[in-house]
Amino acid sequence: MIVALMMIVAPFLSAAGSGGAVTTQDSLDPNGFLGLSERSTVPVSRATLVAFDGEDLMDDLAYLACVPASTFYSEEDGVTVTSPLMFYQPTMDSPSDAETALDAGVGIEYLMQDYVTASGSRLSSVTTVDVPRSEAEGMAARWNADQLVMIKGGEAAGTAARIATANWEVARTAVVAVVDPSVSPMDDVVTGNVSGTVPAVGTVGGEFSGSIEPSFHSESSHNFDVGDQYKFVQAVLEWSTPGPFPGLTQRGKELGMHLYQGEIMVALSTEWNAFSGPLDTAQSFVYTPGPWRAAVVFIPTMGFNAPGYDGPSYASRVFEAAQYTITYDLFGGVDMPIPDVPAAGARNARFTLTWEGGRELGLLIRGPSGQEIASAIGGASPGRHELEVAELGNGMYTASVINLDGQAVEADFELEYEWTETMSELEVEGLVGATEAAVLASELNAPLLYATPDGVPGATIGAMDTLGTTDVHLVDLTGNYDRIIKEMGSFRGAGQPGIAITTHRDLDVLISEIADLGQRGREGRQDVVITTLNPWDYWHTNSNAENPQGERWGGRFFGPAAYAAANHGTPVLVTEADPRLSCSNAYHNVYWLRAYAGRSPAPVGAMYLTGQQVVDAIASYGLDGEGMESLLTVAGQFEIGTAWDRALVGATTPGRIGGTPVDASVWISRCNTYPLVIFANPGVDQSIDPHDGKRIVGSRSTRTLGTLRTVEPETEVQMDNPVAFTWACYLYKFNERASEYWGASYQAADGTIPNESPSDHPWDGGTLPDICEDVFEDYSRQAGYGEAESAGYDATVENLN
Template structure:
């Protein structure tokens, strides 16, 4: 029994055994499973999201203290997906390959064929359903033979989309110009000196300048009337701003922000001198307009636009939340950036009264008509609560090794009740932490089993962490369109053994605080080409606003809010660091939120823009321990240091001293950890090395978002540009490789572009240009030490190509602290720390720790805002130490009552007597027997069967039922099932493929026409002595005739899609029955021959042309069929074939043949090979030979390739054409075959033939 309490300390008890799942635990407690689950992705539906979540407990589950893991992939056919599943298949080759592949949902047949070829295994069963509850129920009965416990979560297939709320307001600004108030202030030693001022009631924006004469360095904090610090400066930045070596004249302390509230504002000034210094204080006030907007609960976005008609003026826009905090703004400093228009798109605003502020900078007495307009979109009601219920249900089900089923908030679907009864569930755990279910649901569930309800967040967290012992947390956000990130995030949470929460919980308060951290990033850097320019006089990044990017007080408010968010859910651990996985695009939750959590929280971002890509990135990261071994250069690190620190002294936050030699410090650690080192800074060499699939790439260079300044900056999705060399060298240098740093500057910084001799070799590379040369790069960890690239497309691009972790900063970084961080990252990773631990420890040593800020001093650096893109549990592995972990074959291993893919007996027998039960029992088959009394269950479980056999004489009894379910029969076979109809005795029109039965004739002996066919030889050899009644007047042209009555077919079989169908009028009796039935069952394991592609040497064929037709034959998983017996008919004419090897066969039609044979030609292929099913395939209108024209207008040369996937390759009953272009990528297996072919010597090449 499972005991549960509703208190925050509630726990599951008496769960035996209790799994241990911790990121910090050794991988001895985790084992890979040799299986894969592919879930169809539909970004416009919610069914696929809940289907994916229901699949998670089949790919991640705990049994006897071990966590078993295998991929669960949201499939769209992307390159990223194919590279990942190819790597997974390659890892498992040592263990015999993938033993089990499952498909959930409707995936296009061509994509399935490509996936099967890539994985090298058959993807079956294919579990489909019209509702998420149906899919979950089928998954449960497919995976579990029985289960005493089931987890039930809430799910809905559709949600009502609320209408968008819109509004507008107009206002005329006239007669009020900006004005400056000057007053005297002071600064005294010992404590901050307060200098007060009160903005006038008409002011909406202000710019303060506090200056002084003298050499002392001062800093400030600006405090609003509510007592909150909203602006500040730091000592190091003010030092440079006042230093004549860096500025033409000293720069005052400044602030620039909207007037968020009226009253007395205080400028607290601190000086480093012991005397009192007079301050020259100026505050310029700008007029404008304020308007309140009521934002309802569950808002998805607030989109506001400001327009004005005096377009040669500069207006700015800001949004103030109901608590009076400035959350977002449009602070463009140039009227040319967007004349007459500013806009803000704010995701996930908190409810309440917001204030929009439109401020006219440097206003005149002219007239300016302005208009504010806004749209507020909302989530469907309770969407986030449903997703949280399902996702956490998946985590709990994984920990308990129990199935996940679905209910609505009010009742239990019939299909869920059916699954509960079939599995024999006695204990149901209802997961609904938001407590949105109704009493009627509890009543129904209580009537089905003993019910335990988790209806609070603290109870949910307590139960999960008690079992997993993991402090980890996963957070995401709902989207509301059906492309939901909470679905793949559930897989992450299951592996981490952690609760998963929507950051939109608590009415978007947490998301609002997260958005606030990004506002300063809308003030961009000053750049000259790719290089950052120090302009302390300007309001810019790298200018006097630099240290506010991000605002440390907003960052601390964010992490404090997150601690409260977790505490209210019973998930905050104050005594230990907490890894946090953030699954959301950077456009929805800014990466500055992740950085705000450092360093108590070890955050890692999954930045995918779609749910299907998120699933790939999550799977790749969490399975990195295994698939990293498939990389070609897993024992090699690439060091690309173009601009870097070389020999400088560095002091960290704890006053530890270092001599920072970035190259040697990094490579010494890597070499000590057993890695070979490659040094490259030339673009082509770097690309080549990355393509060799190195384990780690550390890059130190110049970077920027765009080549020219943009206002506002293109952040977070700037294209990204960085510096490299056109000619390769081991590293960047100012003089030579041996004299890296010039004695002329002695700044201990290597900056090649500052030297004309090196500038000529400099090149600027964009992310797009870099990506154009990349393919599958393995699974590297990437350390980026460059300005701004963390706010560009580079990190996500690298992850799409395989990188499991990328660290990069979205803002400007500075040489020494950034270089020190890159060294610490490399050293920590080599010491065995996770990427999350490595970054957190590095940041806490040399930069801002917002969760535990320094009390008595500023941190050494504020600009290291590096973000970890990727799962924080990723490690750097050494192939000589972290060796192959044998995978567990789920088909041969017991996990209690969890029998992956074998919850339903593989054979279904449909009959009218004990004929099939007696035979199946005699041969030891696992089967279920069905008659008309339980025909509905026969249909409901059909898609989960491997083989379905219809008893002799049963067709006439079930013809009406079979006709009604003809579509289900087609789906079963084409998905990969085997259908055998024996002793046919009635009309076969219900069969999706044309077979006409005739009752005339009969006998006790047949004529065998394909004596080598596996149905007649494996494992039993059948002779011709078999009773039959009737024959087939016609059979589908893609079936192979195995036996006749002398003139008419009585036994035919062949492939249909990915499955097989056999029909016969033979009625096996006596000693023939059991061997015959055993052959039918064994047939499911026999490989089939498939025509994978056909190519023509030219598109347009004239009489007298030579034509070469090339056939590619493979099995269903892409292995080439070599040395087969292949015969081909073109219409009725037999033509010769030539075996080219490696599964390719050629038909050469010379000019004489095409000269006398014109018109349209069908192609009939017959291919056989011992141990394989015979291929019989009829293709219509494959090519046309045209009569040679008297006037030839033009001939188009070149070849055309036509590929065939599953049933699309077969002649349809309707007679439609089946040719299609093959756009699939070359798989690793195909590349290996091509490389093998390329090594063969072709004598023609030597003789110029």
Template sequence: MNTDTKNRVATALLLVLLLTLSFTATSSIRSMDDQSLGPSENIHSLSAGLPDEPTPLRRAAFVSYDPSSYVDDFAYMAAVPTSVYLYNGTQYISPLIHSGGSDSEEWLISDWVDYLGVSEPVTQAISIGDFSDFEIKAIQYQIGTRLFPRIKSSDSAEIAAQLALMDWTSSTNVVVALSKDDFQDLLVTSGSATHTFDSPSIIPIVSSTSVTYGTTQNVTFTPPTSAGWMVGTFDWEGTELLTHTLYDPLGTPVDYSVYTQVFFERNTAYVSALVPLYFWYPCSTEGVWTMALQRLSQGSTPVSYSINYHPGLSQSVTVPNNAKWLNVSATWDNSGTDLNFALVNPEGRLVTWAPAESLIAGPLSSSMNVPYPSPGEWTIIGAWMNPESEQNNVQLSWSVSSLPSDLQAYLESAANGAVLASLLNAPLLYVGADAVPEITSWTLSRLGATDILLVDPLDIHSAQLESQLSGLVSSVHLLNNYSAVTHAIHSISGQHDLVVAVPIGTGDELFGSAAFSGAYHGAPVFSLTGSDNQMTTFAEETWASYFVGPEIDIYVQQRWTTRTENGWYDERIPNRYTMKSCADRFRTFAIERGAYVSNVSQEVLIFSPTCLLKVSFDRALQSHFSPGRIPASDSALASVFVNRAALHRFLFMTADSAGEALLSLYAYTEGMPFVDNFYNGYEINQIEDSLTAIQDGGFSVSTHVGFQEVFDTLTSQIALWSFSTHGTLTAAPRDPPDRPNGLGIFSLRDVDTNYGYEHSESVRDYNNDHLVNPVQFETEAIHHITRTTDDLEAVLGNIGSPIVILTACLLGGSRLPVALMEHGAVGVTASPRTVYFQPAGMLSILFTQALCEGNATGVALSRALSLVSSDFTDPLESRDPRDYANQQVLFGDPSIKLYLPDDAPRIPALNPTSLALDGHSPARGVPSVLAFGATDYLTVPLVSLGADFEYYESSNFSTFEILFPLARTVLVEPGTIQAFALSLSDSSPSINQYVRDGGTFVILGVSGNLSWSPWPLVVDTSQSGYSISLSDEGHPLVSIPNLLEETASYQGYFSSYWQNLTVLAEGSGNPVMLAGVVDSGKIAITTIDPTGQTRTNMIENAINWGAAPSLSLNSIQMNQYIIWEGDRVVITIDITDRVGVGIPDVSLDILVGNTSVEVIPLGSGQYSVTLSEDWTQGQVGTFDIVIHAQRDGYDTLSLVLVGFITIRPFPLAAIVILGGVILVSTVGYFYLRRRRDDTVSWSNKRDKKTKDERERQRQEDERFDPKEFFGVS
């Protein structure tokens, strides 16, 4: 397809979108409800949607991170369409970093620069926001190019306008969204209450029933209103298998048991005493409860049961709309007592609890915290679990923090506006809910906009805004509901993905990175809080059972006996009914937004730290949805995660070992038959099956379980790490357990072998139980060693972009997955709870096989889970899944694939500044040259040179003021500077900032008053002439591409000027042309008024000068800063270009005071000056340093560092006096010690261990009894 045809198709596509998203009415305001959306087939017929692979651009953008401001969040979203955009079936992409200066960010940018390489360097780099000079220099040095323009404003609408003007010369179609830079702080309300237990007692009920196969036996009971908790025990003689389901008075199942657990609990081969059926639950709702019992084999079973009601308390708390936190704390004064607490939502559902007496009893305090609780009357339930005939006073306190009521509306508007603008290859501009900012109005006019798409899914904007917008363009198309937004985005992208996030409310929002992901995936971005926090409340409910901690015990026969994870409570973690309710609610959430597709597996990116939105929510969405968590705690880190994911197709090949994988199988399954959920049979050989899959994928595989070898291999930047081992959260049990975000501890060997084994590498499964578990055997337990997340992080740097499979207990509830992502991992699978050998091993194999067959991580995990474990979106009918404990979740973007370098060749990166995409001209929206004057003095030569420029006069100076920060060079016509004196005086700070930020400002033929100048300059007009002499012929302004002729005329000279400017030309011995580098930019000012070809040559030099290299002082250091006369002083000077690359072979002259000193080159742009002892002797005072550096083709560096060195007179008298005092004191001290017969010694008598002794002690400290840590089944 030729270019013209492509352009016509793109135009037609946009017209179809606009038409299908609007009424055919004559009004210019067109609302897009569901009925007006029109058939999406028309769009699909013109667009293939997003391509399989994006095209990289040699570009990078950086937004300054401010965790307490919303401006940077909206600025980031405004920048998304400049970094990711779709045009004629090609998706162009480049990094957009919310820059906080982390190591993770540095590693990402390093990989990006590495991918581009020397032959394709970054050609466009911009900064947005308030960066320090140090930060700018660091970024420029890393990317190898200057940041320009540097867009600075405290107004997000102005930032969006500048971004649009920077990259678009014109755009008839513009996306408009809402922004707001200031929101109210979180509003906190609080309350408290006191409750007293006065000699309460447990109320028991004892009875019996009979359970017959084929029928459900319902045992009903009504707890007394005084009860807070109930504990039921149902027992029977014999080993028949019974299961149960407990229903609350609302008919909601809240507790249960499953066959796969009861089988072991009623089997004397596994337990010493048969385990009854238990329930243990708060009295969350008043009324009749039902215990439904089922027998799983023929016959009848008599069952005796008891139900104990524990004395309780109840307290209601009102939660308003838009709540972010409900925080409850409780204290009591009777020591040694156990109190349970629970929080019940207005619908009567248990959302969270603080269960006591799991592992550690009697803390005298407790707390519960619910993020994003639904509005209404919540109930705090408390219960005294071991009541005495005593009093117990309970103090309850609670607080509710609320988000700004309109925050979600603005974030969703801007995020979806960014996505839509990206897909339409259109700029994004901002408006308020009630008015159009002047800069937005001006930009719409400048771009020639005729059609606006106003994105406001919650429809909070006013009629006044619509009226203002309709007066600016021909048509305003309203996307004022969720379905309209979803349809518009999915229609263009051809995708079905979703992106969800939660608002933070402190100015550190994740919606910017969510918008970047949405643009990359072609997906709408929604706030998970919705209008009523129902979804987030359901999400939190899935985590409640995780507060029951694991009983960490090595012996299998004790596993089922206690109310813990690994005990009889195990199958409730998580509760399958709350998980299914959450999945159903999310399906409704998607349907309400027009985003649910029943016959397609949908990727869902979830943006939230794990402490706000627990990972059990992600697992609940499996397997119709393929969720992936972006677990960043702040927006800066989130941007690193999403950029590494979106750029993974390119960055993976920068890894040192991109074609290699690591298998670290310490504890695993071998030779075990396995039947999945659909009765497919397997034999699990975890080593061979994993090895075969990875090798068949084309990767070379190394195998290690020695901790040092594993860590070393990770640092070599492999593509895949599969790690099967024991894991836990913390070194000692805690109640509640430290999840999420526990430390994370895992097992390895102290000495390397290929795999873990019980006897030897040839006899891996010594006891033939098909479970290779080295810690069970004494000969191997002595080699067992643990390492933590902290240990791993201490040795890791940039690990490349690996995918990591963690087959271990509990590590998904620790910091390990996030830590691996911070170091570069693009995908990590892990479970937040205990997993068991066979099903976990099977899941690992299936995931590995699917991954190596080319499937994305999200699809691979969904398929594996649906075969092996629970699918909460499409559960099995009338039977339990093969396993309930595989609660693995995916950390990272679910679209990530495992690439082999040979099969995924390098995609060349394009120069964005050479693209022309229907008015979208990256970095060229504003011409590179702005000229202003009063005649054709500048325009004629600029036209003849074919320069990209715009011309301004005093009549349109206001336009110049808006645009000049975006132009690389500003030229001023001779003799016209005075005409702009008043305006320039007002703009002087802006001009100064423009130059310092990297702009080039050239004033020709200056004369008269220069009081407006940011730099001190005085022109004496008494002298003129018709010839000049060049003082610095190697300077690029007078030599590249034309050597300036000396026949040029001048009018006046500079009688005084800023010391940091260099004289380039003189007339009659006086300076007539000055130039200098000011921070990142350049200033040139001359009294020369060239004509004819000389004028053209000078203008050509001027417009090329901005790109010419410069000499800059990167740093200057002294070996000491307190200097006495007679000291030897070494000064090290680092001369670089403007991006920080050292420049050798510089002619460098240094004056200290008025004395020239010798300069010694050290290499790589470093130079040394030594002030000898003789030089400083007698040189008392403060001295300036004058630096003059020259090299042909580079801007000369002239710099004066005022008062840089201070040399002090040598304090001989003070030293003599002080020495005498010390001498007298020392003699007196020893005299007194000797009189007391004390031993006098200068040696340190502390016992010092040798290095070997310290290493042996460290190893001894790390050894422990494995029984204390890891459960085995």
């Protein structure tokens, strides 16, 4: 293996006099470790940092050019060679509490402290791109780098050429991506209108009554049919409990209602009786007519620690069956397709519905898969509804106009719409192509260079001549390949080797080719990496802040996503390149803007429909193999809304790396090298622990007659193999207490009952543990870990770091 690595690394990644490239001496372990993609991964003792600039795209394109220089696959040895690749920003001098989430430079220092330790307290080299000299020299000194390679930034083609010649002495194969680095934000307003008539369909409905006892796993269902003429359903659940004092006897009880279209839940009530009383409402667009079902569940709430909730006689008196009544109504309406199709990244959409005649109409805006994006049901000014939608995807949208007043009389209406398109087709095609090209270059162990729609820059020609390039993979999704091929064909004169060009012009084919290359060295596993071209919306940690605070147009996540994909051996799916992904992305962004502060639950039907769109897109690219794929989303919470991840649970194993673009690059670098840097953990190696094995254990307190009293102060405790615990929940012996208090025990979906079902694990003593926070402590203690319990923010962060 060592000899083979010398053959790989030295000829293809040795520097032309600059000393910035990987050499065999850089390898930390020639045998490597099993990496993210289940390929063998060989880490090297170097790091690359690209200065982050939130105002333009030059840093993003430079980062892409660094991907194959930092991570590449050796086909001869079946290993991935990798090292950290990060956007760089210095640590903030004195950030406010609200700005702590923006101080990404701290993460760089934390990672590099670990990486340098794991590299034997030195690095072979540090490479920087567009980082000021004093800051680059400071990093090289702090990290004990033998060499510092500083690469000048600037326009994309020149920077990529300098990165290539600093990292390859010879490169017979190169990847050239066609991208226009001069793209800028667009501000094109699209307007239009449509007219229509709501059909003469009156409201019909029905009613069900029943009773239900407290249960964590059973329900009471009632079926009804929805005809083709109906577009909207609303169900209201009213309930009561026995006894003369309902305000008292209903405390701690919670009935809920679910609406099903066939076997798929499309809506649920979210009211809590402590605030709304014994009344629940669920509404849904009629996605498919036919059999529907309303189900009632009786799930106890967790408020049993209040005074007066402890006596068994009280429990036996209040937790009897609840009586309920469901009233449902079906409303007619009409679907009106929006004739204009938004481009990816359309923002600030407005839909205005107007009508006459004193009628009551409702408005739903729905996406291509039918998902409800925004609605106005009731509460409008007479004859008018106006809906604002923050973002639309690249797909066909529909306005559904609903007859809410029950009259079987037609009603005429007009719908006006407008939105602003912010991304040009050239921007999307160029950046998507460059992102895929970076991963392709990594798989081919080749440098990434750039051409523009106007031709091949001199810097790119010069780099290919310097490197002796004879084979070019041209990635061009912009449609300018003929001109570029002709231009490349004229580069070399008589007696010089020509250039053979392989073109990649179809995104679907390119994704498939990268996926096939990524299967080398492993057995059939398929990972998926998804990102977006949406600019970064930055936010503050203050819970009262109106987030996001603003946009950094040049802050993008496609660079770190390409770096992650190169280590996973998979292409990148960019949402703007596929209408299914684009529209699902837009939905989750719109929802998350409404929900992030209060974490209100997402509409179930829309979650299912958008999640299915994503899964369908993955399958269409051939990335949906047997079992669940590991899906990594690389984007901030406002670039791909957080609920996106939850929509994909079950069909995939989803994960997310977000924060700022700098954060994302740091966390991906840590994940890529995790099997190495974990052993730089002072928790397992006290020789590198500045606290000599001591960790903070929080204070212990008790409450007597409403007064909080500290009985043990916060202190430092010596411990081996510490695990940080911080309690944010209050579940304690849940089923033991629930069975006495509610007369019901929680049962998991697999039929097991905590605290009752048998367990064959010796640590459990024959019975599954209860749902109880201190179970984690029991397990960690029996495994030989120390428990660093803390609840305060500062102590918890200190223990973790």
